[in-house]
Amino acid sequence: MSFLLYSKNGQLVLAIVAFAAVVALLLLTARLAERLRGRGRSGVMVLLFGGPALLLLAVGLVYPALRTLWMSFMDARSETFVGWANYAHVFVDPGGVVALRNTLAWVVLTPLCATAIGLVYAVLIDRSRFESAAKSLLFLPMAISFVGAGIIWRFVYEYRGAAQEQTGLLNAVIVWLGGDPVRFLQDSPLNTLFLIAVLVWTEAGFAMVILSAAIKAVPQDVVEAARLDGANAWQLFVRITVPSIRPSLVVVLTTISIATLKIFDITRTMTGAQFDTQVLANEMYDWSFVFGDNGIGSAMAVLIFLLVIPLVVYNVRQMARNRAVRA
């Protein structure tokens, strides 16, 4: 027995066995409840099948979210009411303003660049001989964590003084071309752009997969007709492909925007939010867990929530429309 409690693998086994037991118990109770008659039966069924998940969501998501909302109007230790002071702080504090400005750059540039690259690539490799292998290449970074991607790119951006030999790929290329090495991650404001490039690198594969599927769904007779009318590749792309996959484009753009708003791993791993590279999600983490001010941290969490809502609503409406068109 002690193995189960006092070793990590034991705890792993314990968790799986305990969970299996809970599920088995629920299903067994459900089987017994099937013998019940009348109204009680269906109520018991709903409780047994849906109850555990709903209970967890209520305790672990709904209550904490409401509590965060409440904390955002309280002071650092959630003891006295401070009104909108925490929100005002975000917009007045120089650090907060930098974070907001950078977050805006992230949210605008990442979806646009990732989608554009994913789209161009999807069109170019469509129906080519190496299509599936080519897809894997672009798609691969999706399996890598943001921390891993951050390290990969820090290595690419590595800077050394002009006298030394450059070990970072980009600076080596620059020096080889006769330029001076660039401090990619230290020199503001361009360093934010180089961080954004990392997220573009991981998200382009996602855009490519979704858009490639959409391109394949474009009716072939339309394409063929346009081609017979003498349209060239560019005209086909602009006049036929892009308008036909517009709904998918919108979904990809909004989905990446939502993910971008919450990203904090890349900034954390690559610059530690130094050199004016702070973003909202990382600042929220710093205020809550480093400076221990739950008021300001919570206000930032609520701010992220408020920024995400319109994107999600738009995304859902667009998806519903796509489904209606397809059906």
Next chain:
Amino acid sequence: MSATITTRPPEVATRPPAPARRTSAARFRAMVTSRVGSAIAIVIAVLWTVPTVGLFVSSLRPEADIRSSGWWHAFTDPSFTLENYARVLGGSTSTNLAVYFQNSLVIAIPATLLPLGLAIMASYAFSVLRWPGRDWVFVGVFALQVVPLQMALVPLLRIFSGTQVADVLPFLSLWVAHTIFALPLAIFLLHNFMAEVPRELIEAAQIDGAGHVTVFLRVVLPLMLPAIASFAIFQFLWVWNDLLVGLTFSGGSRTVQPLTAALAAMAGDRGQEWHLLTAGAFVSMLLPLVVFFALQRYFVRGLLAGSVKG
């Protein structure tokens, strides 16, 4: 419509564009655009691959070489070693990632199974069972996807902190947190798949005397397996690659910290020790890459079904 297709001679549909109408200039332009197109595709593919290759090559070079020259020199002046991997998988405790690799596994396996099991059962309640208010509750669960992780982090952490249970089962808070954050999307997706199971199939089983448990286990579950596989892969990769939950819920403790958190700390403290960082990063990528290549089909299917989490 189908009649017109069958009567049309097949070669019309597949015939290449009429060559007679193309001028030589147009042909030249088409050739150039396809050349330019291929060139752009190759440039993108190279840009997307080279950084990872560079990391991998570096991780196999001796420490002194990594310090003194770029990884591309390994091709002209090859000298490789497994020393870096020995350091990050064995070696002194401060740079030993093996223990975090185990932590990540201990976190990720239950954090995949729990939400999956709960979500499958819940989606049965939302798609097959009929009860008043069902659709409203479902919309509510769906809407919870909007709530960013950040909104729930601090209060959820408070629920666990300082309790006796947290001392005995240090991983519990991580399992539960990942489970909760996964549930809205999991229920939504699996419900969508389950709603597509033909109603007649379920009714036929019920007429034969099957209760809900039998219908759930024998009829619905087998049909759901591909969807379940897709979601399981996503959830596993998501938990494995997560940093935010791992960082906050492990509270910096070595006993439970996942690989990502340890690696992020290493990048902060030992930012210039590339022999450790490159090997460490690759160790953290190993499992996701294996999962990715082995199960790419399910991965893509899951992506197209909309399993994207923020």
